[in-house]
Amino acid sequence: MTRSLVHRPVATTMSGVSLPLCGQGSFPDIATRLLHWSQDYVIFTISRLQKSSKSQVHSTFFERVRVARCIGEDIAVWVSVRVTITGNCVKKKANSQNKNRRVLGGYKKIGTTFVPPMIHRVGPANYTSWSGQTMPELIWWDVIIDRTSRGFASKVAEEIAKYFKTRDDHECWWAFISDYTRLGTDDMRGLKGHLRQANILTHLNESLLDFLNLYPACPLSKLLDEPPTSIVDVDYLQRFENRMRDLEGKHSRIAVLIQAQAIYMGFMLGKFYVKKGLALADFPEVEKYPATELSRRVGASVCATANMMTGSMLPKYSEDSWVLYFWQRSLELRPLDFTHLENP
């Protein structure tokens, strides 16, 4: 399942689909066909188009690309796109069409509802909120990185992957906190033993301790030898809250790094492969995100891939017990303050 969702389409995008872009002052008219979408595809498409005369490229196409780019970054969907190149005669027609472009022109009217193109052509998309669900699922990686280093977080990922690689019949990548709710006592004991043997358990637990004291019912608490004390370190809470402010932006550096951590787990588990030449093939470059152009491309692909993961590996928001607990407990830690209503 994981392979079919991630590996095959990425390869297909670049090798299995022939894009009829001739690059000679041509004009693409947009139609859609089923094709897996990724950031790589969008970048590939744009770079090909830029070889042609940009002035002759229909603006609608760029609009579509812009939209698709957002999708590539933020929603795991199967998107259909077919780009048809025609000559200048079509360009004239298209220009006049553009002038008379109707508002919501691409939407499909069903009763009193206008359904957006991406939905009526591709089908309903499950929306997974980054800040509402994915971020709390991956937040432990940031806790580790914050308390130790990215290098140590990578080591943790490698060792967890090593442990599960040979015995794992699960479809998850052990990157999300919810994944650890699946572990029974024996599994957890085995994992702890492995991490202890790798000489990282103590350091890992130390890095997670303040966080687990904030959220004692977190599935990761089982990594500790003793249950968390639940004593809240106010300074840490403030630090954690500040980190979350940064993490809320999905494309912030620290947010991309924790998504990269999840992808790394996929690599380490041998469940995720990338074809040579794709941005993700330069995965280590993400370390420099967002300083270099390549790192930004890699980062965008990381976000897109993380989206695919959430679509297939996370429970529905309303059934995600860790996330529901996280928000409830966060409210207890930082109760809403309504004084502004009385004292504007």
Place this chain on the structure above:
Amino acid sequence: MTTDGQIGAFIDAIEARIRQELRIRCEAYQPDFHSPEVFNVVTALLARQATLAIEMASAPQLWNGHSAPLFLRAMTDVHITLAWILLDAKTRARQYIDHGLGQAVLELEHRKKQLESSDVDSREMLEKFISVQEAWINAQKWSFIVDVEIGAWSGKSTRQMSEEAGILDFYNYVYSPFSQCAHSTWYHVGRYNSGPSESPLTRQLWMPHIADSSTDTWNLQLAAKYLDKTFNMFDEKALRRSPSSGIRDWIGDEIQIRFDSSGDKRNSNSALHKQGEAASKDETE
């Protein structure tokens, strides 16, 4: 003699009281993280109702037949909307948000269309507007997967919503009359902006005019009454407790205390007063 200072102090006191009542309710309401949008929508509507009441209270020059119904109609709308949402909060809060996002997308698309033919001067401003609007939508749901619903947000008429919420009388006696002013129908315009000419010789013609409609504290009391109704409904349906809002009575008492000797009584001749009286006869509210 009522001084500006007395009125100002009275307005400040009203605002403080309303804000306090709002805060108490918001603090008492516990969010359910299975569907956080319920908390977001319900408390927002409560705050909206408080805002309308405060805004109206703070502008005595609007307590007349031309303007007060605009506020009062909006307040009845909020009340009906909240009453209907609370019947099935989880589904309807989501529906309410989705509709609002759809409206934002629709406006966004119109602005993008406008951008195509805009001149250089307005282009920058438009682009900024589009960017801000898009960010607001995307923070909640990606704009390109938002349905645009051009019908009623609930899929029902306000009358149907009122009927389902068991407040049809409120709709008939309050919402509908005040809607006449909001929509400037002949019902309103024929009273406030037109009337038969003086002379029998020209009686066939009605003269346009701007009716004298003086400030009437009755309008303020109506605003307080509808705010009470909304707060009380929230107490019962959302907080599961006895209704406890008494802003209208409090305002009445304050008027007595502060202005009893000032002669600042409601204007019994005002057309709106009659309209307000009709509204006040709704005993089922």
